[in-house]
Amino acid sequence: MSTQPLLQRTAQKRIALNVRVEPKVFFANERTFLSWLHFTVVLGGLAVGLLNFGDKVGKISAAMFSVIALGIMIYALFVYHWRASAIRKRGSGPYDDRLGPTLLCIALFIAIVTNFILRFTEG
Numbered sequence: 001m002s003t004q005p006l007l008q009r010t011a012q013k014r015i016a017l018n019v020r021v022e023p024k025v026f027f028a029n030e031r032t033f034l035s036w037l038h039f040t041v042v043l044g045g046l047a048v049g050l051l052n053f054g055d056k057v058g059k060i061s062a063a064m065f066s067v068i069a070l071g072i073m074i075y076a077l078f079v080y081h082w083r084a085s086a087i088r089k090r091g092s093g094p095y096d097d098r099l100g101p102t103l104l105c106i107a108l109f110i111a112i113v114t115n116f117i118l119r120f121t122e123g
Contacts, residue, residue, distance in 0.1 A: 021087055029083045036076035043069040057118040064111040071107070075100050
């Protein structure tokens, strides 16, 4: 028999508990992914509209918006899979990403400013 009391816990022994991940966490990740894709569809629709009904400046802007929309789609897919694997492995790290939305805003700002510059210097 052991000399330690029955209910006393030792400092070296750690108890491993199975952590249950709620299904709402997976659904929140999927909902975020679908939200990003919704934005890319709207941006792609804008690009198609500029491509079909625009002049030379409109076609340049359509190309920029199409490239940005495609980049956002790839980014959203990458982040979705990264978060899904982290959730599946029960990672404790933060799941937010501050770099992606910042780069998106900068890219959209550059595309819109370029559109305005081309439009006003066209003459």
